[in-house]
Amino acid sequence: MRLGLFLISLVVLLFLCSLLIGHTQAPLSNSLKALISGQGPLGTVMQDIRLPRAILALLVGGSLGLSGAAMQGYLRNPLAEPGLIGISGSASLGAVLSLQTGFAATFWLALPLSALGMSVFAVFLIILLAGRQGSSLTLILAGIAISALAGAMTSLVLNLSPNPYATAEIVFWMMGSLADRSFDHVWITLPFCIVGAMMILSLGPALNALTLGEDTAQTIGINLVKTRYVLVIGVAAMIGATTAVAGAVGFVGLVVPHILRRWVKSQPSRLMWASMLGGAAIVLAADILVRLVLPDRDLKLGVVMAILGAPLFLHLIYKTRAESL
Amino acid sequence: MSLMTLDKLSVFRGDCPVVDNVTLALEPGDFLGLIGPNGAGKTTLMRAALGILEHEGSSSLTALSQSDRAKQAAWLPQIREIAWGLSVRDLVGLGRLPFGPIQKNDAHVEAAIIKMDLGAFSDRIATQLSGGEQARVLIARALAQDTPILMADEPTASLDPANQISTLKIFSELAQDGKGIMSSIHDLGLAVRYCTKLALLDRGKLVAFGSADEVLTPDNLQTVFSIEAHYEKTKEGVIFQPLSVLKKSNKNLLRETP
Numbered sequence: 001m002r003l004g005l006f007l008i009s010l011v012v013l014l015f016l017c018s019l020l021i022g023h024t025q026a027p028l029s030n031s032l033k034a035l036i037s038g039q040g041p042l043g044t045v046m047q048d049i050r051l052p053r054a055i056l057a058l059l060v061g062g063s064l065g066l067s068g069a070a071m072q073g074y075l076r077n078p079l080a081e082p083g084l085i086g087i088s089g090s091a092s093l094g095a096v097l098s099l100q101t102g103f104a105a106t107f108w109l110a111l112p113l114s115a116l117g118m119s120v121f122a123v124f125l126i127i128l129l130a131g132r133q134g135s136s137l138t139l140i141l142a143g144i145a146i147s148a149l150a151g152a153m154t155s156l157v158l159n160l161s162p163n164p165y166a167t168a169e170i171v172f173w174m175m176g177s178l179a180d181r182s183f184d185h186v187w188i189t190l191p192f193c194i195v196g197a198m199m200i201l202s203l204g205p206a207l208n209a210l211t212l213g214e215d216t217a218q219t220i221g222i223n224l225v226k227t228r229y230v231l232v233i234g235v236a237a238m239i240g241a242t243t244a245v246a247g248a249v250g251f252v253g254l255v256v257p258h259i260l261r262r263w264v265k266s267q268p269s270r271l272m273w274a275s276m277l278g279g280a281a282i283v284l285a286a287d288i289l290v291r292l293v294l295p296d297r298d299l300k301l302g303v304v305m306a307i308l309g310a311p312l313f314l315h316l317i318y319k320t321r322a323e324s325l
Numbered sequence: 326m327s328l329m330t331l332d333k334l335s336v337f338r339g340d341c342p343v344v345d346n347v348t349l350a351l352e353p354g355d356f357l358g359l360i361g362p363n364g365a366g367k368t369t370l371m372r373a374a375l376g377i378l379e380h381e382g383s384s385s386l387t388a389l390s391q392s393d394r395a396k397q398a399a400w401l402p403q404i405r406e407i408a409w410g411l412s413v414r415d416l417v418g419l420g421r422l423p424f425g426p427i428q429k430n431d432a433h434v435e436a437a438i439i440k441m442d443l444g445a446f447s448d449r450i451a452t453q454l455s456g457g458e459q460a461r462v463l464i465a466r467a468l469a470q471d472t473p474i475l476m477a478d479e480p481t482a483s484l485d486p487a488n489q490i491s492t493l494k495i496f497s498e499l500a501q502d503g504k505g506i507m508s509s510i511h512d513l514g515l516a517v518r519y520c521t522k523l524a525l526l527d528r529g530k531l532v533a534f535g536s537a538d539e540v541l542t543p544d545n546l547q548t549v550f551s552i553e554a555h556y557e558k559t560k561e562g563v564i565f566q567p568l569s570v571l572k573k574s575n576k577n578l579l580r581e582t583p
Contacts, residue, residue, distance in 0.1 A: 211407065212406055213404065216466075220395050220419065220422045221391055
């Protein structure tokens with residue numbers, strides 16, 4: 001309970017910081033007034049630039065943290081992450097195709113919609129491949145196959161691209177960023193995130209039961225087939241929608257559950273809530289860092305996240321190793 | 326009325342029957358020991374009866390919905406899986422999942438912890454316990470489910486002698502309270518002492534069913550297990566000790582003679 005309170009306050013604090021820190025400097029009281037009234041140039045900055053950006057950071061981080069915890073719980077593997085079932089790779093492919101063909105330039109939401117479309121296709125493919133029956137292993141294998149295929153197709157597009165500007169644009173997009181997003185982006189992501197999060201959070205008892213293995217989970221009343229459908233569709237909804245607007249942001253789904261596991265006594269159901277809040281906090285923080293470190297160079301969120309995440313992960317491995325000895 | 330009935334239950338792996346036409350019933354008060362050599366189909370029979378495996382024929386359990394089945398039968402698999410470092414109490418508490426949200430200080434959980442003598446461990450992290458202690462935690466988990474039927478696969482494997490005896494004693498007390506226990510067991514000496522009935526499986530077929538006297542005949546021991554054994558009724562109960570392995574060719578010879 002105390003952990004929940006701490007994480008919620010952390011998220012609220014970082015959300016406020018995200019609203020107040022940026023290129024346009026203004027006193028705290030003016031910024032908050034402008035946020036509510038929306039008047040003047042500062043009002044536009046607050047309402048149309050910083051607010052959607054902060055909300056998207058919340059959605060992206062929450063989705064990645066929650067999906068990561070759910071995937072780890074379902075697969076009973078601390079190395080699982082949301083990208084494992086191939087949805088983020090497929091969403092990236094959709095975005096890359098729309099950038100390359102010029103479809104992305106036709107209207108505002110062309111890019112996120114192409115990315116979403118490709119994620120939906122990937123979900124059908126993964127359910128078809130993983131089948132109605134079978135263990136979690138088939139899901140991992142199907143996910144790896146789809147990830148590899150989407151990655152190869154993305155590389156092919158870059159490989160054959162005749163236009164160096166499009167190539168640069170694609171490469172930058174793939175690094176993941178929340179800069180210059182609008183409320184249009186929030187509205188197309190939000191419903192998927194809410195529905196996905198509700199589906200995934202309903203899996204708490206099932207993931208707890210799976211601690212004892214698939215056989216035992218079934219005999220304490222868990223329907224594994226249903227659990228898998230809910231998991232795949234819920235994760236896909238959140239990851240597809242957030243990748244579509246923010247690009248691929250790595251490490252959050254892998255690292256956040258790791259950091260928080262010990263604080264929730266390793267219970268998969270509690271870890272999901274904690275990781276959702278923790279993921280939101282870490283992405284909000286990284287997105288603030290992006291604006292503070294090199295404000296003029298458009299540092300990409302995904303790059304910062306990986307630079308922060310990898311050493312953190314190494315430290316966690318080091319600590320786990322020390323404990324297991 | 327029987328707690329569970331299996332009617333012509335068969336499980337096929339490809340064309341090969343792993344469990345072949347088994348019909349039996351588990352009555353209240355039964356502690357049924359499922360015996361047979363490696364690969365006889367003991368585990369497969371129990372998993373099919375629980376509805377985890379696709380099968381032909383019928384099991385009265387699979388007629389129930391999955392959530393009702395979880396209130397009727399608990400299952401203790403041989404593979405002891407504990408994926409995360411939950412506390413012992415939280416892990417045992419998972420047995421209450423079929424009955425709605427898990428309550429703090431649930432009486433069934435506390436009783437199971439005491440029964441398996443885990444009081445001193447209840448706040449320890451389960452994955453940091455020894456193999457035998459983990460086995461007891463998982464038995465407690467199954468006991469906490471408090472179902473009319475308990476099925477266990479080799480529950481005594483990797484337990485020390487004292488814990489083997491006390492576990493089987495707990496099972497036989499549960500049976501005396503009117504529950505039905507079905508457990509595969511390799512240690513025939515323990516099976517003879519604690520089980521009320523034995524079911525002998527060989528290559529998927531139910532070869533013999535009944536009391537130890539009826540099932541562990543020299544003839545069955547020879548044809549199914551290829552062993553000779555000492556069997557004696559004493560003041561301390563039945564003593565059963567396998568003595569020597571008979572030649573395999575003998576076994577095949579006996580099989581092929583009409």
